[in-house]
Every structure is written in structure tokens, then in C-alpha cells.
Amino acid sequence: MWFRNVRAYRLDAGWAYDFAALTALLDKARFQPCGATDMQSHGWVPPRGEEGEMVVSVGGHQLIALGTEQKLLPGSVVRQYVAARVEELEARQGYKPGRGQLREIREQVTAELLPRAFVRRRLTYVWIDPVGRWLGIDVASAAKADEVVEQLKLALDALPLLPLRTALSPSAAMTQWLAEGDGPAGFSIDRDCELRSQAEEGATVRYTRHALDVDEVRSHLAAGKKATRLAMTWADRVSFVLTEDMHVKRLAFLDVLKEQAEQQSGDAGETFEADFAIMAGEFSRFLPDLIASLGGETKV
Numbered sequence: 407m408w409f410r411n412v413r414a415y416r417l418d419a420g421w422a423y424d425f426a427a428l429t430a431l432l433d434k435a436r437f438q439p440c441g442a443t444d445m446q447s448h449g450w451v452p453p454r455g456e457e458g459e460m461v462v463s464v465g466g467h468q469l470i471a472l473g474t475e476q477k478l479l480p481g482s483v484v485r486q487y488v489a490a491r492v493e494e495l496e497a498r499q500g501y502k503p504g505r506g507q508l509r510e511i512r513e514q515v516t517a518e519l520l521p522r523a524f525v526r527r528r529l530t531y532v533w534i535d536p537v538g539r540w541l542g543i544d545v546a547s548a549a550k551a552d553e554v555v556e557q558l559k560l561a562l563d564a565l566p567l568l569p570l571r572t573a574l575s576p577s578a579a580m581t582q583w584l585a586e587g588d589g590p591a592g593f594s595i596d597r598d599c600e601l602r603s604q605a606e607e608g609a610t611v612r613y614t615r616h617a618l619d620v621d622e623v624r625s626h627l628a629a630g631k632k633a634t635r636l637a638m639t640w641a642d643r644v645s646f647v648l649t650e651d652m653h654v655k656r657l658a659f660l661d662v663l664k665e666q667a668e669q670q671s672g673d674a675g676e677t678f679e680a681d682f683a684i685m686a687g688e689f690s691r692f693l694p695d696l697i698a699s700l701g702g703e704t705k706v
Contacts, residue, residue: 407681409544412654413551414693417539420566425463432460435561437473442521447475448557454678464679467686468534472554477523487515530554538690541567570652573701577650580633587619589638590699598637601626640692
């Protein structure tokens, strides 16, 4: 199993949840499917599908998973049913319904349609390194990360978690690397980036599969645009896109790691653990190097 993104946080000194404690707390907050009138449901599930195994622990690293179920009820469908009800009501009472009646009709229609709505399920993995004091979530957006953090906080009653803060902002650092035409030690610049103007209009230029060490890019930087996304590779092992808000996206573990994983023999469960162990080990080295390239951590 391999993350496609990682939103990283720091565990502070208050983190004291060992394997047994974490298992017990997550078990109490297990996932339950949506009820007939629920739009969404959250809960913790076994990461690799083995009943009762709420935490996978390998080499001191832990893996947990949040299950989410969401009902899909298109607004166009609700509006269609509401319009029909409004037409019927208007015909009966001889005048158009007021705001209160419209609200009641919408609520009634929604309640009636919910049991028939399609259901979308999602699984979100969370990596925990208690020794290195890291927590990483495989999400593509800040909103999804906040959702996972909130559910973990509810499960644990408290969540001793700190956002990552660095001496250099990712945007400032990425802009500097592009201007110099070279990445920091251990990193190379790839061929995707996004540049945005600081002016009110926020003019944006995106490069995809394009050489970035060219005069055109430097001209945009000289005109005041800042880098908001940059594709990079770390140690010839992991490629990724760094964003201005410290989100690591489009993770790709390169051939050397995939070959290492393929050398691990065993059943599906053993393969899952081996993949997780390799990925977690890379994260525990990659993230400190990334933080160092941004000037190190700060408390302010």
C-alpha cells in the first residue's frame, strides 16, 4: 500500500497512545454505515480489512484508516421533486407557497429521497511515527485533512498535534530554487510548476512536462510571480509536487523502492506490511530532508 499524497503534522509531547491504547480507542469509534436519514457517516476501520485489527504496526510505525460513507443526492433531482410538489400545493391552495412552506417541502423531499440515494465510500489512511513524532494523512485537500483530524480528535478525546512551520515558506523556497535553476541538497527539480502573480488579479502560469530552467520562467519570476507548486524528486527515490501550503501531492515511489518491495515474498498480508514498512521508512527520512530544505522547523 502506497500513499499518493501526504499532509504531515508533528506529534507533540502529549502523544502517549501506544498500540494497545490506540486500538482500544479506535475500536470504540468504529465505522457505522449511514442510517436512512443520514447524509454522511465517519468511523475507523481495519486498515487491511482484517476484522478486529484497528491498527497495523510495523517497525514502530502505525497505520490506521478512516472510513467515510456519503450519500449522493444531486441538487437537480431535489429541485425536480420540489417543483412538482410546489405545483401541486399551489393548485390546491390557489396561491404560491411562502418561504416557510418551501423550506418544509425541501426538507420533506430530501428525507424521502435519502433512503434511495447512491452511496459513495472512501478510505483514508493515516501513518503515525511515534518515535520520529510524525503523523501523515493521505489526502489531496486541506478540507479532507481537517475532516480526518477532527475524527481522530473525537476518537482520542484529545489530539496533541502541531502544524508544521518552517523558517522559509514553501512558496519563497520554491521561487528561489527556480530562480537559481537548482533544487536544494538531495532534491532535483522536475518539469511541472505553477507560478502566480501577487497582484490582485492573481494571474497564474502553469507548466506541465516543460523544462523549467529557461528564460521564460525566470522572466515570470523577475516580474514578481511566485511559485505555488513545484514538481521535485528526492534522492532518486520519491517524486512529488510540493504546494505553497506544505502539502506533498502526486507521490510516486520510484523503481528502486518498487523493486525492493517486489523482493519481499509472502501472502497478501505480508506484502501489505512490507509495502507499508518501506513507505514509512522513506517518509521518516524524506520529511526531515524536506523540512531542512525549508530552513528547518520553527515554533512561531
